[in-house]
Amino acid sequence: MKSLFDQTTYTEVLNRLNKLDPKQKPLWGKMNAGQMLAHCKVAFSVPLSEKKLPRMFIGRLLGWMFKSKLYNDSPWKQNLPTAPNFIIKDERNVEHEKTELIALINQFYKAGPDGISKFPHPMFGTFTPDQWGMSMYKHIDHHLRQFGV
DSSP states (O other), X not given: OOOTTSHHHHHHHHHHHHTOOTTOOOSSSSOOHHHHHHHHHHHHHTTTOSSOOOOXXXXXXXXXXXXXXXXXXXXXXXXXXXXXXXXXOSOOOHHHHHHHHHHHHHHHHHHHHHHSOOSOBTTTBOOOHHHHHHHHHHHHHHHHHHTTO
């Protein structure tokens, strides 16, 4: 499984992001390119958080059942449900969102396995640094594939 802590994977993701066409329609789902980028920014705020985020009740009950799917080799299914706080409904400027997302990806990569949050994921609980690297890659890869890049 690829990890965003790996330099080759990190470079691949940045290259793919830079190929994203702002006018590209998604191959599945409801988000446009700007909303997808903003959604991914919210996702990166979790492992980069300097404070503990509240655990979701449903996550405490069911998160453990799905956790390993975040960092295994099988691709995520299309049209999976999105947590309400990760849904972006307003219009976003693609270039602005892309610049900010790249900055977060850079921050994640430079922090490395020892520099990311030790706090649990709000839905899925505690992750090892390796699991964070793989899950963040898998999430961004899912959305880049959603937009054909």
